[in-house]
Structures are given as C-alpha cells and as structure tokens.
Amino acid sequence: MIRSLAHCLLFPLALAVSTGAVAAPAAQAPVRAGPAADRPASKLLALELARIGQPRELLVEGVLMGFDLAAAEQKQDEESLAVEKQFPGFLAALRARGRDELASIMTERAPILHERLAEVYVANLSDADMRAIIAFFQTPTGKKFVRAMAMSPPASNAADDLDLTEEELADAGKSAAGQAMKQMSGDEWIELVKFGMSPAGRANRALTTKVQPVVATVFTELMTDFAERMRPITLEVLEKYRKTAAK
Numbered sequence: 001m002i003r004s005l006a007h008c009l010l011f012p013l014a015l016a017v018s019t020g021a022v023a024a025p026a027a028q029a030p031v032r033a034g035p036a037a038d039r040p041a042s043k044l045l046a047l048e049l050a051r052i053g054q055p056r057e058l059l060v061e062g063v064l065m066g067f068d069l070a071a072a073e074q075k076q077d078e079e080s081l082a083v084e085k086q087f088p089g090f091l092a093a094l095r096a097r098g099r100d101e102l103a104s105i106m107t108e109r110a111p112i113l114h115e116r117l118a119e120v121y122v123a124n125l126s127d128a129d130m131r132a133i134i135a136f137f138q139t140p141t142g143k144k145f146v147r148a149m150a151m152s153p154p155a156s157n158a159a160d161d162l163d164l165t166e167e168e169l170a171d172a173g174k175s176a177a178g179q180a181m182k183q184m185s186g187d188e189w190i191e192l193v194k195f196g197m198s199p200a201g202r203a204n205r206a207l208t209t210k211v212q213p214v215v216a217t218v219f220t221e222l223m224t225d226f227a228e229r230m231r232p233i234t235l236e237v238l239e240k241y242r243k244t245a246a247k
Contacts, residue, residue: 039122045130046118052137053146054117056110062150063106063222064099071095087241094237101229105222113218120210125203132200141184141191148183 076084076091084091121130136142184192195201 042122042127042130043118045127045134046121046125047114049121049125049130049134049137050114050117052134054110054113056107058147058150059110059113060103060106064103065151067099067102083238087238087245090237090241093241094234097233097237098226098230101233102226105226105229109218109222109225113215116214116218117211120207120214124207124210129200129203132198133204136195136200139191141188142195144188145184145192 080091125133137146196205
C-alpha cells in the first residue's frame, strides 16, 4: 500500500526526473536579492509555484488512486478474513472510511507540502526562474505532464513500512516519470525537453536532491497520521457491525 500511494506525491520531481537524461550545462547559481526572510515577494512567488505545480485537488486525487490500487492488490490476513466472515461487508465499509480519511488528511497536509517546497524554491531559485517554471506549468503540455505524472501507476507495491527513503522515492519517481512520458505526443515531448534545457529547467532539475527529502518526509508524516487515525475508526466500524449483528 505504501508504494502505491507514494508515487502520488512524486510529481514535484516530474520535470527534474524526466529531463534529467538530457545533456545540458550545469545550472548556474541563481542571483538573489538577499536572505529569504528579506524577500517576501519571492516567498509568495515560491508558494504560487508550489501550488500550481502540485495542486491540492490533484494531490488528493492521486493519493486516492494509490489507495484504490493498494486496496485492490492487498491480500487480507486470516484475522481480517475471519472478521469479514462474521460481519459481511466490514472490510468494504472500513475501506470506504479509510478512503475518506485519507482524502481529509491529504487536504489538510497539502498546504504543509506547499510551504516546505516553497522554502526550497525561495532558497535555490531566482524570481525569474520561478516565473518561468510557473509559466511552463500553466501550458497545456505542462498541465498534461503534471497530471500524467500524478496519475501514473506505480511500478512496485512492495514496501510495507511507513518510512519512505529518498532512494525509494527516487526509484519510484523515475518509474512514474517514464510512465508519464509514454502519454506525451512527440511535440509535447519536444516541449518538455526544451524546457528542461532552458535555464529555468536546469535550475529546476538541480533541485531534485533537495526536493526528494521534503516529499519523503511529508509522505511519511501523512501515512503515520493515517495509520493512527485508522485505529479508532477500525474499532468504530467493527462495533457498528457487532451491534447490527446482535439485533
């Protein structure tokens, strides 16, 4: 389940991963007007970039897709099957509650992801770079790629723990980007490559190693919160079915 959900938070890395194989000069360090604390306009621009590049609605849609994939692939243990046998419909009801809870958590945590990504952006990108990346994200090709990245099926669903490492995130990101690229037309692929080779695209690609730990941390926090919230929900659903069966 963890791996299925993980890829849904990966599309902040989409362009960095997908254009990483394109040979291009290394990005030069951006020229900044001063410390981030003295750049309120830049901080607002960075937040705009985070929100446009990772829309909350798409984050929720993506994480729910991962949940549905995980639910379809999950093998129930003997204890769960025993409860389902005694209370038919219990597992479906629990999944429905879990889906709603996950959507709620992702909605709550999207601003946190945006804030943390904005910190990375404002510290490493010039205002000109951020404007250029925002402009690309708002093009039809940019929007299509961001969505394709978020909705691409994961290559693996093997991880069972709540901690997502940067290495796992990088591998999943490459897989998701490869799947997304298959959905792009030839002209769209050329647009992606052109952007990746532009100064803003190179600056964006240089942020991959800085963005990965941010996404990994937010995702791990989200799944830990989800696991904690599901404990009382599971007992609540079970009690409801127990009372129904007792009537």
